[in-house]
Each structure stands twice: as structure tokens, then as C-alpha cells.
Amino acid sequence: MNPANKARRLSRLSGPKIRDAWVLLAVLSMCILVMPCNVHGAELTARQILDEVEGTALLVGSGSAKIELITESKRGQQRSNTLQIYRKTDADDTEKQLLEYLQPADVAGTKLLSITKPDGKDSEIWLFMPALGKERRIAAQEMQTKFMGTDFTYEEISGTATYKEDYESKRLDDDTFDGHKCYVLQLTPKAKSEYTFVKMWVWQDESIPVRVEFYGRGDKLRKSLDTSGWKKNTKGKWEPSQVVMSDVLAGTKTIIKIMEASEADVPDEYFTVRYLRRR
Amino acid sequence: MKSRRMLRFKSMISILICAVLALGLSSGVACGMELGPTGLSLSGEAEQTVNWFLTEGELSLGITRYKLSLDQDLRRAGAGIDGHAHVSVKGWYNHKASEGKWLELDEAYADIYHDLFDLRLGQQLVSWGTAYGFNPTSYVNPLPSMATLTQGGLTELTGLPVPAVYVSAYPSWKHMSADVGMVLVLNPRLQGVPLPEEYHAEILGGIGYGVQAGLQAPGAAEALAGAMLPLLPPEMSGIPGIEVQLAESIRNAEVRLTSPEFSAKPPNSFTDRLELAGRAGMNFGMWDLYLSGFRGWEDTPVLWVETVPSMEVVPAVPIPQLDVYMDIYPKAAYRKATALGAAASGTWGPYTFWGEGSYTWPDKVKELDAEGNIAMSTNDPYLRAVVGADRMFGSASEYYVMGQYMYNGSGSLLSPYRMPGEKAKAGHYLAAVGRATIHDDHQIELMNICNLRDKSGLIVPRYTYKVNPMLSAWIGTTFLLGEEATEFGNLSISKSVFAGAKVVW
Secondary structure (H helix, E strand, O other): OOOOOOOOHHOOOOOOOHHHHHHHHHHHHHEEEEEOOOOOOOOOHHHHHHHHHHOOOOOOEEEEEEEEEEEEEOOEEEEEEEEEEEEEEOOOOOOOEEEEEOOOOOOOOEEEEEOOOOOOOOOEEEEEOOOOOEEOOOOOOOOEEEEOOOOOOOOHHHHHHHHHHHHHEEEEEEEOOOOOEEEEEEEEEEEOOOOOEEEEEEEEOOEEEEEEEEOHHHHHHHEEEEEOOOEOOOOEEEEEEEEEEOOOOOOOEEEEEEEEEEEEOOOOHHOHHHHHHOO | OOHHHHHHHHHHHHHHHHHHHHHOOOOOOOOOEOOOOOOEEEEEEEEEEEEEOOOOOEEEEEEEEEEEEEEEEEEOOOOOOOOEEEEEEEEEEEEOOOOEEEEEEEEEEEEEEOOOEEEEEEEEEOOOOOOOOOOOOOOOOOOOOOHHHOOOHHHHHHOEEEEEEEEOOOOOEEEEEEEEEEEOOOOOOOOOOOHHHHHHHHHHHHHHHHHHHHHHOOOOHHHHHHHHHHOOOOHHOOOOOOOHHHHHHOOEEEEEEOOOOOOOOOOHHHHHOOEEEEEEEEEEOOOEEEEEEEEEOOOOEEEEEEEEEEEEEOOOOOEEEEEEEEEEEEEEEEEEEEEEEEEEEEEEEEEEEEEEEEEEEEOOOOOHHOOOOEEOOOOOOEEEEEEEEEEEEEOOOOEEEEEOOOOOOOOOOOOOOOOOOOOOEEEEEEEEEEEEEEEOOOOEEEEEEEEEEOOOEEEEEEEEEEEOOOOOEEEEEOOEEEEEEOOOOOOOOOOOOEEEEEEEE
16 A cells, blocks of 8 residues: 555544654654675666665564654754654555554553555544543544645655656765765656655665755755664664654754654554553 | 631642642653663653632632542563553642642552453543533443533543442454443432522522422412321310411421431442442444443432421410421432333534434432422433534644433533522533534644523633644633523533643643
């Protein structure tokens, strides 16, 4: 399933308290756990580089992560939320996700459960509010341009797969970014988009996108996405410890810090109303 | 003077406790704190409100509240079982009413998670139902007061915890699963008469006035005299014209109040106090359906007044003088009831819908129907129901709207009683909430609840600023809709500006 579609469905539950979690999931699916690969830079075309970059999305199958999500206003004022995320994909492609707010205190214990069928219909979403001691069903919401009021759009969180399908790619001169030798790709949308083009820096050694720039009307830089603190996990997969989306025009930032990540199987019982009710 | 000093002292102490909790414990703590290696977690909150009563022009401290909670994962603590333990204590002080509780147990329970069932044992809240605030199928925990609605609490109402055993199981077969829960309440939290003390006297005074007026009605005194005549001493009953004199004495009878208030005794025996509630739910596509039942005590007592005529004979010539008295006995009693209910919630497009209702058969209290008694409660069964919908919208779901219709077959939401002689009328209410959140820090909320029958209501706008993740502050006011002699118009807090601050850590 297209990650953007997933995100759209998930975002329905939102509400300001919980929206950030979906941003995280989307970004994780875009950036994390990219498989290392061996590429031979000089001969590769832009399309081939994108193929390599696609890798494996975050938490496909089963896994969990603990993250800190920080939104920063134009004045530099930051708001931080810490979340625990569990995810699982069943054999029939039904996707289950559970988010639990750990901090701050006013939302701690709030849980969000979503079960998304492969056809995208009849997605079920529950929100558990500890103050009320019970769960509530949450309705779907119309797709919005801006993803839950953060610095991400649905297009951006749709991941590289969308770039492959929806953009024409062109390889530019190689560059060095953050000490890494990088391929530089220019991606031009095939259909109407709010961006005129996107530039992507791909770390040559590991085929990891370390920076993405989004240009708008007049070819002005509008936003940038930076990943940093890349390290290999116990399974040899690369994980960034931080993802930052900066809205250059608005002067705002969304920062995601991955505190822990695991691909260990999550028990089915986590994705039940019963588990939501447990403390 | 001494008592005033004492009140001021109590008031200061409560604020100090609140301040210590808010400032001392919250420093550097974003969300609770772990104590020791077992992961014992301590968290808390403190709140202070201020009210400015517009009609009285009086600015006063509102209520100081504070709460401390301890949580422990049982397996981490070495208990050898999956589970959780929770204890919370709280205190509050109402500065205007000069009353409060320094410290009381809030919730205290242990959860045990077994493969086949989950068990919660201890003082707890059992939150059933799908609606906001008004939950006809949430039988177990009484609500503290609907007056909290006036400060925008419609979506935050929670009941008072009770000692109980709650067993829940989640059987499943094929692609279907059910949610079954049984609650045994060991000691129901029966509430007193939910009326201010001055209302007791006002009601009883009104009844006294009504009795006196009733005796002046044509034929009323004569009828009563006919009934009382056999009670006269034999030597008097034969006196010519005595019945006429008795009727005249009855018209001039003195009405005497035997007690200034209604008070009810709770049931004594342990077994008699027990309550049982059950619920079974299933998921049907995008909808959840729950059926439930309850056998237990109503939260508040039924009220009635007994009027007993008495007579004193004063020897006089040519015929003795008769002094008649009408003694008023205010009576109150708790009663048991049986209720069946259903609740559903589901989604359709961007909307969430819910509906919930229960039908209650109270045990009959024969005094309510006894001739000569003045009853403020009835033995009639009643229906309570609610339907509503909400949705979020905006580019970041920052806007929220909710509407809910409430039907209360037993009458008013604010009082379960009707005035003597008043015809029993079901209550129809409409509640609406609109909320906008800007950058997570600023929240503007507009809450409205109105009584569709007497066209009264309240509009409560409230602005909340989240200073940081732990501290929020708010200011709001209440506007009265309709006349003052209406249900909401009678609330003293209905014309006030309120402000407050809360620290959560």
C-alpha cells in the first residue's frame, strides 16, 4: 500500500494531541532502515539510484520504536512529545498500528489504535483517553494538504516510491554533504504539484537519502528534509537518529529523534481494544 | 473571629499544598518520576481557580485541587504476574463555601492480566457508554455534580470511584470478537440529597405555605374535619357545632416543620449494599454495539413529605377550644432499581456518531403514592437517552465540533426532584461544543447546553493557553440564556467570569 494513502487514513484520528505521531510514522517509513547496498556510482542512472534508495520502509511487517517528536515555531519555541509506536502487518496485508504517548504528562497514557484493511476501506481507529478511562472510535477525515499541521505534506511523507512513480528523475553532478560523498538527483513532478522540483542527496556508500530539498514557484527553496546520526542496528540496517523537516518560508521545523527502534515481532494482543484499556 | 481566622488558615494551607505540588514537584519533571528500580511512578496535578461573580460583584478564590498518583507494573515489581497497581489521592478546598477535604482516596486498585480475563480489584471508575458527559449506561459511578458543566466540563465529566471487582473477558471466534464485563460493587457511593441546604428549607417552607393555602380551599377544612371528628374525645364529639368549630380550627392550623432538611439512611448490611452490573459488546463493521444491565441503588434518595394533623383540646366555656397543628415530616429513602441499556458508536465518513439509552425500573416506595403524602419523586420507570455526533476538520484537524441531544425521562439533569404538585416532565437538552486549537498552545472553546423545554441554557466560552507542556491557564465566562427563573438561570455560577491554572507533571 502506498505510504501516503496509509498516512491519509491514519491522519483522520488526529486532533492536535496525536497528530504528531502520524508524522513520525510517515517519516520513518520514508527514511529509516534503508538496506545497505553496493552500487557503482559512475554507471548508475538517476532511476537506478532511486531503485537502490527505495530499500525497505520502516517497520514493514512488525516492529516498534520510541521517538521524540519536536515541533519548533518560527520564534524557536519547541514542543516535545515522546511516543512509543508498535506496528504489524498481517499475512493478509492488514496493517495494525498502536501509538502510546509517554510524555508530556497531559497526554501521557493516550493511545491510538488503527487497523487498516488492504483495500483501505473500513479502517478502524480508536482513541483511548486515560482521563475518561475509555476508548472512542474516531472517524475518518478528509485528506488535507498539510499533514496534520506539521511541516510535512502528504506528498513528502509518501516516500521514495512516490518519487519513482510520480517524478521524472535526472542525475546532477555529485556533491559532498555532511562529509558523505553523494549522488544528487533532480526530481520533477510528472503531474501538477506544489513543487516545481525536488533535489535529493544520496549517500553513495549506503544509498541513503541524507538531504532532500523542495523547490516551489520561482524555483525558490521552500523546505528541506535532513537526516543525521546514521548508524547500523543489530541487523545491519541503517537507522538515522534524527530527521528534521524545515519549512524555509514559514520558519518552522519538525524534528524527529529516534530513541529506540526494534524489528522484534509485536504480539497480536497489542492491537486490540483490550490492550488499549490496560494501563 | 476565631472561625474566620481558621477559614483563612485553611484557605492558605490548601493554596500552599497546591503551590508545593505545582512548583516543587514539577520542577524538571516532564512526566512523573520513577522511584526506585521497580519503575514505581509518581505523578500529579494541581489546580487553582478564581471566580468573579457578576451579580454580586465579588471576586473570590474558587477551588484548589491537587492529586498524587502512584503506578507500578506488577511484573517489574517482582510479583510474578502481569498486572498493574494504581493508587491516587486527592484533596480540594472550596474557598467560597469554606469546605473541602485535605486528602481523600481517589482510586486504588490492582489489575491482573490473565490470558482468559482481565481483573480489576479495588476502588475504581467503570466508564461505560459512548456519549459525552451524560452516560445513561454508566451505572456504577455517580457523577459529582452537573454544575461542572458551567465551566466547560461537558467532555471531561467523570464519576466518583467505588470499591468493586471488575472482570472483563474478550472471547473470539473466527473473525468475531466480543467484549464482556461484569462489575460487582461492594459499597455503592450513595449521594446525599443533591440540593444545597438552603433549598431544603426553601422547599419545606414552600410545602408549609402550600399546606396552609390548601386548607383555605373551599371544602378542604370541612372534609378534614369530618375525618378528624372521630378522634375527638367522646364527651366533645356530641357537642352541637363542634364540626364547624373544628373546620375553623383547621383553617387556622399552625404548620410545624419537624426537621429542617431531608436525610436518608444508607442500607446497613453488606449484602444489601451490593450492586451488580454487566455489559456485553460486539463490533459490527464500523460500529460497536453494547448491551448492558444493572441491579443496584439509585445514587440519590427519593423525597416525600408526610403531613400529620394533630389537635390539642383547651378546656373552655361554653365549649372547649380546639388547636389544630399540621406537622410536616420531611422523608428521604434510598431505593434499588433495575436498568437495561444499550449503547452504540460508529463512524460514517468524517463523522463519529453515538447513541446510548437505558430504561430504569425503580423499586416501589409505597410512601410516594400514599394518600396525604406530598412526593417530590415518583415510582414511575424512566428512560434516559442520548444521541450525538462530532467531527474534526481543518488542515491539521485543529477544529472540532460536537452536538448531542439528551433526553431524561426522570426530569431535570440538575435535580432529580420535582416540586409538589408539579407535573412530571421529561427533560430535553441540547449540548454543543466547538473548539479550535492554534499551534497546540492556544485553544478557544465554546460550550453550550440548553434546556429545550424552558428555553434556558448556558454559553461558556473559554480560552486556554498552554504555557508549557506542564502548565496551562484558562479564562472564561458563563452567559445565561433565557429567564432567571429557569433551570440554568437558578445556578449561582451562571453569571461569572472564571480563570484558572493547572500543572500536570
